[in-house]
Amino acid sequence: MNFEPKQVFYEPEALNYPLGKKLVDYFRQIKIPVKATSSHNRITGLSGDTAAKTYFEAKKTLVIGVKRGKTFQTCKPSAHYQLPLTTSCPGMCEYCYLATTLGARPYIRIYVNINELLEKAQTLIQERLPEITYFEGAAVSDPIPMEQYTGSLRKSIEFFGRQPQGRFRFVTKFTDVDSLLNLEHHGHTRFRFSLNCEEIIRNYEHGTPSAENRIKAAGKVLRAGYPLGFIIAPIIRFENWMDQYEKLFADLAEQLKAASPANFSPAALTFEFITHRFSSRAKSNILNIYPQTSLPMDEASRKFKFGQFGYGKYVYPPVEMEEIKTSFLAFMNRHFPGAKAKYFI
Numbered sequence: 615m616n617f618e619p620k621q622v623f624y625e626p627e628a629l630n631y632p633l634g635k636k637l638v639d640y641f642r643q644i645k646i647p648v649k650a651t652s653s654h655n656r657i658t659g660l661s662g663d664t665a666a667k668t669y670f671e672a673k674k675t676l677v678i679g680v681k682r683g684k685t686f687q688t689c690k691p692s693a694h695y696q697l698p699l700t701t702s703c704p705g706m707c708e709y710c711y712l713a714t715t716l717g718a719r720p721y722i723r724i725y726v727n728i729n730e731l732l733e734k735a736q737t738l739i740q741e742r743l744p745e746i747t748y749f750e751g752a753a754v755s756d757p758i759p760m761e762q763y764t765g766s767l768r769k770s771i772e773f774f775g776r777q778p779q780g781r782f783r784f785v786t787k788f789t790d791v792d793s794l795l796n797l798e799h800h801g802h803t804r805f806r807f808s809l810n811c812e813e814i815i816r817n818y819e820h821g822t823p824s825a826e827n828r829i830k831a832a833g834k835v836l837r838a839g840y841p842l843g844f845i846i847a848p849i850i851r852f853e854n855w856m857d858q859y860e861k862l863f864a865d866l867a868e869q870l871k872a873a874s875p876a877n878f879s880p881a882a883l884t885f886e887f888i889t890h891r892f893s894s895r896a897k898s899n900i901l902n903i904y905p906q907t908s909l910p911m912d913e914a915s916r917k918f919k920f921g922q923f924g925y926g927k928y929v930y931p932p933v934e935m936e937e938i939k940t941s942f943l944a945f946m947n948r949h950f951p952g953a954k955a956k957y958f959i
Contacts, residue, residue, distance in 0.1 A: 616790070617704045617759040619676035619722070623651040628678045634726035637678050637763060654679025654723050665902035672721040673704055673821075681725035686734065686749075691957045692886075693748035693783060695738060697731065699766045700724050703756035705787055706820040708904050709848055709890060712754065722755075728766045732773045739780040749774075751784035758788040767794060775800040785845050787822045789831035795838040804884065805835045806843035809866070811858040814850055817908065829866055833873025843956075847888035849938055850910065851930070860945050867949040881952030887942050888959055889935060891916075891927040 622641045628634030641648050651657055654677045662668030686695040701723040702716060712720055725731065739747045751757055751770060761767045767784070774782040775798045785806040794805075807828050815825055823831075836842050844866070849859070871878050890910065892900070897911050916928035930938065939958050946953055 616762060617722075619646060620671075620674035622646055622648045622676045622678065623654075623657055624648065624678040625652070625654055625680055626650055627680050628726050631680070631726040633728070633764065634678055634680075637724075637726070641676075651677065657719070657721055660719060660721070665899075666904070668719060669903045670706075672719045673706060675721040677721055677723045679723055679725055680727050681731060684734075686738070687753070689750040689753050691959070692753070693750035694742070695735075695747070695749050696753040697735060697749040697751045697770065697782070698725060698754070699728070699731070699751055699764070699770065700755040700757045700760045702754070704759050705756060705822045707822065708818040708820070708900060708907050708909055709892070711896065715754065722760065724760050724764050724766075726764075728764070728769055732770065735773070735780065736777075739777060743779055746779050746781055748781045748783060751782060752786065756786050756788060757784055758786040758790055761790065761793065768797060771797050771799050771803045774802045777802065783843070785843075787819065787828065789823045789827050791831050791834055795834060799840060801839070801841055804841040804843050805832075806845055806884070806886070807832045808845045808847060809862060810846065810848075811855075811862045813852065813858055814848075825862065825865075829869045830873070832866075833870055836870060836877050837874040839877060841882065841884075843884035843886065845886040845888065846942065847886070848890035849887060849942065850890045851934065851938070852910075856941055859942070863945040863949040880950040881954075883950055883953040884956050885946050885950070885953055886956045887939070889930055889938055891919075891929045893925055893927050895925070
């Protein structure tokens with residue numbers, strides 16, 4: 615699923631960086647329209663006479679920019695800090711929480727000042743010594759589809775491989791992992807895959823690989839000796855949801871064992887569980903983009919809860935939440951004894 619943009623914008627400052635100049639020249643050479651923009655945060659003129667058409671146009675738009683700011687945002691509960699390599703992704707998941715943060719125009723941004731970003735990471739690592747500092751590379755994106763253009767994951771993995779007290783982690787739904795398999799990561803990068811049962815992927819995760827192909831890619835990563843983890847998200851209650859999700863765990867265990875018997879250690883795996891939730895703004899954006907969606911977004915059946923970023927979300931009520939938590943911990947313990955559940959939200 616190689617991503618090729620329909621159009622490209624760039625900040626003039628990006629041309630001061632070798633990667634920025636290389637990318638602008640490359641896209642011009644292959645005849646993709648390239649235009650300058652004053653800011654990677656303000657792209658105007660996307661065509662589309664409806665919210666849906668504008669959204670899909672944005673998903674085919676790539677912006678080459680420079681990430682500014684003196685430090686990185688925090689990233690609870692995943693890590694201490696975000697490492698902002700990219701923003702957004704070409705996947706078109708109906709439930710995506712970026713419907714709240716990015717709105718109806720989720721164009722894809724890549725940042726060409728990767729060396730400066732890693733220098734900031736180095737400073738933050740030093741400030742927290744002797745503690746280990748964790749960085750999340752996929753807080754507002756899926757960085758794998760852009761790796762073919764940036765090489766930023768490769769640089770980051772090798773950088774953290776040299777950091778005794780620095781650790782890196784990122785998550786993906788995509789499967790183009792071959793360029794990352796032979797790096798000197800020294801076990802300092804945890805490679806995580808976002809998984810769901812096939813019914814959820816088929817209905818809501820448009821433009822992404824199947825669960826089977828994600829698990830195959832995870833097997834490659836396991837053979838390469840990376841620490842491995844999985845995010846099961848969003849967990850959605852539907853008819854026969856327990857059976858479908860347990861099948862996912864069973865298939866995952868079977869295929870990982872077959873892929874790398876020597877490296878398969880259930881106790882070394884991590885799991886993160888995120889239940890389906892939505893904000894009022896996200897619901898409005900989702901319905902504008904996917905008016906026929908079957909996502910369960912009935913506020914009356916949910917509990918309203920304020921989140922860490924100051925806006926409220928509708929989550930499953932306590933009884934249903936507890937049933938989900940109990941079930942998923944049981945699935946994990948049954949199929950991956952000793953694995954660690956990092957969090958459940």
